Amino acid sequence: MNEEIILKVENLQTKFRVGKRIVHAVNDVSFELKKGTMLGIVGESGCGKSVTAHSIMKLLPKNGSITGGKVKYYDNNGKAHILNEYDRNSKELRTIRGKEISMIFQDPLASLDPVYTIGSQISENLREHENISKKEAFDRVVSMLFELGFSNPEERYYDYPHNFSGGMKQRVMIAIAMICNPNILIADEPTTALDVTIQAQILTLMSKMQKTHGTSTILITHNMGIVAETCDEVAVIYMGRIVEFGNLEQIFNTPMHPYTKALLKSVPVLSSGGEKRLEYIPGATPDGSEVIKGCAFADRCKHTMEICRTKQPVESIVDGSHRVLCWLYDKGGKNA
Amino acid sequence: MFKYYITRFAMLIPKLMVISIIVFIGIQMIPGDPVTRTISPEVYAHLSPVQLNELRQELGLNDSMVVQYLRWLSGLLRGDFGYSLVTGGKISGIIASRLPATFELAFVSLIFATILGLLFGFISAIKKNTIIDYTNTVLGMIGISVPPFFFGLLAILLFSIYLRWFPTGGRMGYGHVTFFARLKYLVLPAFILGISLIATLMKFTRGSMLDVLSKEYIKVARSKGLSEIKVNLKHGFRNALIPIMVVLVMRIPMLVGGTVIIETVFNYPGMGSLMVSSISGSDMPVVMIGTFIMTSSVLLASFFVDVFAAIIDPRIRFGTDAGGGNGK
Amino acid sequence: MGSKNRVKSSLMRRNLHKLLSNRLALVGLGIVLLLVVLSAFAPLFTKYDPSFIDVSQRLQKPSMEHLLGTDNVGRDLFARLLYGGRVSIFIGIVSALIAAAVGIIIGSVSGYFGGKIDMVLLYISEIVMSFPSMILVLVLVGFLGQGILNLIIIFTVVGWPSTYRIIRSRILSLREELFVESCRASGIGGASIMFNHLLPNALGPVVVIITLSTGGYVLAEAGLSFIGLGVASSVPTWGNIINAARNLRIMQNFPALWVAPGVAISLFSLGLSFFGDGLRDVFDPEE
Numbered sequence: 001m002n003e004e005i006i007l008k009v010e011n012l013q014t015k016f017r018v019g020k021r022i023v024h025a026v027n028d029v030s031f032e033l034k035k036g037t038m039l040g041i042v043g044e045s046g047c048g049k050s051v052t053a054h055s056i057m058k059l060l061p062k063n064g065s066i067t068g069g070k071v072k073y074y075d076n077n078g079k080a081h082i083l084n085e086y087d088r089n090s091k092e093l094r095t096i097r098g099k100e101i102s103m104i105f106q107d108p109l110a111s112l113d114p115v116y117t118i119g120s121q122i123s124e125n126l127r128e129h130e131n132i133s134k135k136e137a138f139d140r141v142v143s144m145l146f147e148l149g150f151s152n153p154e155e156r157y158y159d160y161p162h163n164f165s166g167g168m169k170q171r172v173m174i175a176i177a178m179i180c181n182p183n184i185l186i187a188d189e190p191t192t193a194l195d196v197t198i199q200a201q202i203l204t205l206m207s208k209m210q211k212t213h214g215t216s217t218i219l220i221t222h223n224m225g226i227v228a229e230t231c232d233e234v235a236v237i238y239m240g241r242i243v244e245f246g247n248l249e250q251i252f253n254t255p256m257h258p259y260t261k262a263l264l265k266s267v268p269v270l271s272s273g274g275e276k277r278l279e280y281i282p283g284a285t286p287d288g289s290e291v292i293k294g295c296a297f298a299d300r301c302k303h304t305m306e307i308c309r310t311k312q313p314v315e316s317i318v319d320g321s322h323r324v325l326c327w328l329y330d331k332g333g334k335n336a
Numbered sequence: 337m338f339k340y341y342i343t344r345f346a347m348l349i350p351k352l353m354v355i356s357i358i359v360f361i362g363i364q365m366i367p368g369d370p371v372t373r374t375i376s377p378e379v380y381a382h383l384s385p386v387q388l389n390e391l392r393q394e395l396g397l398n399d400s401m402v403v404q405y406l407r408w409l410s411g412l413l414r415g416d417f418g419y420s421l422v423t424g425g426k427i428s429g430i431i432a433s434r435l436p437a438t439f440e441l442a443f444v445s446l447i448f449a450t451i452l453g454l455l456f457g458f459i460s461a462i463k464k465n466t467i468i469d470y471t472n473t474v475l476g477m478i479g480i481s482v483p484p485f486f487f488g489l490l491a492i493l494l495f496s497i498y499l500r501w502f503p504t505g506g507r508m509g510y511g512h513v514t515f516f517a518r519l520k521y522l523v524l525p526a527f528i529l530g531i532s533l534i535a536t537l538m539k540f541t542r543g544s545m546l547d548v549l550s551k552e553y554i555k556v557a558r559s560k561g562l563s564e565i566k567v568n569l570k571h572g573f574r575n576a577l578i579p580i581m582v583v584l585v586m587r588i589p590m591l592v593g594g595t596v597i598i599e600t601v602f603n604y605p606g607m608g609s610l611m612v613s614s615i616s617g618s619d620m621p622v623v624m625i626g627t628f629i630m631t632s633s634v635l636l637a638s639f640f641v642d643v644f645a646a647i648i649d650p651r652i653r654f655g656t657d658a659g660g661g662n663g664k
Numbered sequence: 665m666g667s668k669n670r671v672k673s674s675l676m677r678r679n680l681h682k683l684l685s686n687r688l689a690l691v692g693l694g695i696v697l698l699l700v701v702l703s704a705f706a707p708l709f710t711k712y713d714p715s716f717i718d719v720s721q722r723l724q725k726p727s728m729e730h731l732l733g734t735d736n737v738g739r740d741l742f743a744r745l746l747y748g749g750r751v752s753i754f755i756g757i758v759s760a761l762i763a764a765a766v767g768i769i770i771g772s773v774s775g776y777f778g779g780k781i782d783m784v785l786l787y788i789s790e791i792v793m794s795f796p797s798m799i800l801v802l803v804l805v806g807f808l809g810q811g812i813l814n815l816i817i818i819f820t821v822v823g824w825p826s827t828y829r830i831i832r833s834r835i836l837s838l839r840e841e842l843f844v845e846s847c848r849a850s851g852i853g854g855a856s857i858m859f860n861h862l863l864p865n866a867l868g869p870v871v872v873i874i875t876l877s878t879g880g881y882v883l884a885e886a887g888l889s890f891i892g893l894g895v896a897s898s899v900p901t902w903g904n905i906i907n908a909a910r911n912l913r914i915m916q917n918f919p920a921l922w923v924a925p926g927v928a929i930s931l932f933s934l935g936l937s938f939f940g941d942g943l944r945d946v947f948d949p950e951e
Contacts, residue, residue: 057559059555059558059559089558089563089564093561094561094562094563095561096561097558097559097560097561098559098560098561098562099561102559102560103556103559105552105555105559106552107552110551110552110553111552111553111555111556112553112556113553113556113557113571113575114553114575114649114650114651115574115575115578115648115649115650124560124562125560125561128560128561128562129561160650160651160654162650162651162654163654173556176556176560351790351791351794354791355791355794355795358791362803362807365807477934477937478930478934480937481879481930481933481934481936481937482926482929482930482933482934483883483886483887483926483929483930483933484887485886485887485890485891485906486906486926486929486930489906489909489915489922489926490923490926492915493915493916493919497915497916504912589793589794589795589796589797590796590797590798592796592799593796593797593798593799594798596798596799596802596887596891597798597887597890597891600890600891611799611802612802612891612892612893614806615802615805615806615893616892616893618806620806620807623802623803623806624803626799627799627800627802627803630796630799631794631795631796631799634794634796635794
């Protein structure tokens with residue numbers, strides 16, 4: 001394990017103020033992103049995976065704030081930036097946003113500004129960060145659009161978002177995110193809002209872009225199938241905590257945490273083949289505003305023990321990079 | 337794109353026709369001899385009953401209503417508005433002396449109120465739930481609720497009588513020919529006329545901005561590393577403007593109607609005060625023509641706002657042929 | 665049926681709670697009620713006849729005898745304000761109610777019958793609205809003449825389209841909804857469907873319109889009376905009292921004479937906008 005680390009999140013904690021309540025969206029999240037790889041962050045809706053993504057670039061809404069932990073980003077010169085210490089819209093953060101770390105959002109239909117041409121929305125990012133002429137920007141945008149599969153990019157440059165389908169809009173979003181050739185791409189459920197057939201196209205495209213540009217990528221999804229096809233490493237998140245982390249083989253071949261196992265059974269994995277019965281996970285995710293004493297999954301788990309309800313589990317290292325947050329594996333990970 | 341503007345303009349014509357018919361019917365309902373409205377009263381006074389009858393025939397007053405309407409309409413289009421019952425002068429002459437004054441007042445007021453309303457609404461939205469926002473909201477409520485003539489009287493008392501910054505009324509003193517010489521006469525009435533528009537626009541701009549700022553593309557703009565000013569103005573404000581244009585179109589008639597009161601308060605010699613004095617003097621032909629002119633100006637002004645809305649919103653502009661550029 | 669009523673009453677309770685927790689709306693309602701009570705029971709609050717001229721008492725400063733002083737012919741200003749409020753508020757409320765009633769009737773006809781009738785009525789409302797309302801009011805004053813009754817008629821003619829449009833569009837959209845179909849299937853007649861099921865759904869916004877337009881008509885009456893085209897000057901109304909300010913000497917030297925009625929109008933209209941906005945929040949949470 002001597003790959004270069006480009007992003008390191010340590011004990012991240014993010015809270016929201018909703019009226020008089022405090023919602024703990026992210027309780028304790030730590031992970032590392034290795035250069036040139038794709039990391040999947042998986043979990044059910046409301047588990048804090050999106051908030052984690054938004055916290056990295058401090059793109060939280062005004063009622064949300066990072067209350068603990070560190071987000072460390074290592075730039076091309078090896079210099080470490082502690083992103084969460086920069087002000088929400090500070091110059092330091094803005095030079096990194098869009099240029100070195102960029103993001104693709106969940107809903108492509110709502111992500112494009114309806115009053116500007118898609119070309120100007122893509123080149124806006126480029127011209128914000130690079131001192132280049134209009135003509136150069138145009139050429140770069142056109143070649144990016146071509147790379148993303150638009151057959152007549154010079155014409156599409158001048159089209160408005162309302163002329164595009166959902167899948168095409170998401171390609172435009174990828175163009176916006178990739179135009180500055182960022183070091184890190186964060187994709188927050190990039191295919192959830194799209195038709196199933198389009199989903200596959202967009203994913204293939206993203207994998208291709210990631211490989212050709214060598215962009216380190218964080219892919220946020222609730223779909224284990226997508227993770228299986230695209231990711232190198234996987235973090236499973238539940239109630240604002242990473243409950244299991246490992247590489248693709250570790251997570252899929254030897255899942256440890258009961259939640260990971262349940263997730264794997266509840267999602268159709270295309271590549272696994274064969275008729276397998278899908279299972280659902282009983283119960284619903286607890287309310288984020290309650291403080292849970294023990295393990296947050298205890299109420300839905302098949303293997304709940306006494307200690308699960310009283311004490312927050314500690315992390316056990318299973319094998320190298322494979323770690324799990326569960327009392328079942330407290331004694332060196334021998335239990336099953 | 338041109339097609340859109342032309343269609344919008346063409347849609348004005350039937351409406352203008354209906355309004356002209358209503359005005360024509362109104363004129364027919366005015367009591368008294370219609371001959372007096374088509375010829376100068378001096379001539380009328382010297383005519384014998386036989387001559388009058390011949391004249392009536394000649395003027396076509398015995399023709400059918402449709403013919404009379406069409407003749408009246410063609411006169412209207414050529415600028416022949418008939419005669420005033422009170423002064424005996426040509427109505428076109430009276431209008432010519434009054435319309436520029438009201439145009440000046442309403443236009444300055446509109447521009448000024450739009451800028452202030454948008455600005456305050458914008459500030460309120462980005463400073464949401466701060467003391468600035470609350471102050472704006474309360475001032476806005478007062479601006480909508482206090483009658484404009486009361487504002488006008490207070491302003492005259494304070495700024496004209498006590499502070500002597502501005503004249504108490506009128507449009508120009510002797511020799512004040514240029515716009516800038518007249519400006520000091522214009523400041524108070526234009527501002528007072530615009531107060532309720534400022535308040536309304538502020539309220540809607542605030543709401544519209546807050547709505548837009550919660551949109552996903554604002555987050556995308558931030559994720560590109562744009563500064564807050566750029567995010568708020570280029571992506572926020574520009575989108576927030578679109579629904580506000582509709583509000584502006586709906587409020588222009590109120591602004592123009594407001595000239596009636598404001599011009600009376602400030603003794604401003606425009607169309608509004610002309611309407612008031614003509615009704616007091618039962619000079620109904622002038623009232624009807626004044627109505628036609630002010631109503632058509634409002635429709636025309638709304639058309640220009642629509643054009644502006646189409647310029648800032650491509651979805652309106654390309655609304656008719658949205659599929660045209662779709663190369664799937 | 666019983667459970668349906670319970671749902672309805674809990675919704676009403678929630679709405680009432682929402683309204684009561686809106687402090688600004690309550691303050692507005694308080695101001696409006698205060699002014700209405702003061703005007704309606706004017707004789708209880710002042711011993712003066714608002715039209716009694718006493719030249720020996722002209723232009724008195726405020727005192728215990730004359731709370732707000734007297735005007736240029738010696739009439740007690742406080743009494744004129746209270747009695748003036750009677751007329752102004754009466755015109756405002758009655759115009760708003762009648763305009764809304766007319767709007768509801770025409771809107772129901774338009775929405776229910778649809779087709780050509782709907783098209784014609786909609787076009788008429790559009791034409792009425794394309795005139796600046798102040799100008800239309802003036803022209804109608806020119807034809808009908810001044811007076812309380814005429815003002816109410818004129819305000820109705822000018823004001824009905826706003827209620828009409830809401831009622832019409834609500835009925836059109838609700839007509840599509842399934843529960844009307846189910847009523848039809850169970851054999852309830854056309855008109856009774858409309859009035860038992862559709863109208864209650866549209867009444868919320870109409871209440872808001874009535875509240876806000878009452879203020880609008882009070883302002884309009886005041887404006888018209890101020891320029892001398894409203895109610896005959898012998899009748900005290902808030903606008904007629906302010907009319908005194910058109911005399912520059914009075915305006916400059918006796919500001920109480922016109923500031924007092926100006927404040928009364930402003931408070932009444934401000935109270936109605938606070939209350940009306942609160943009502944709107946209750947009925948139409950999206951805005």
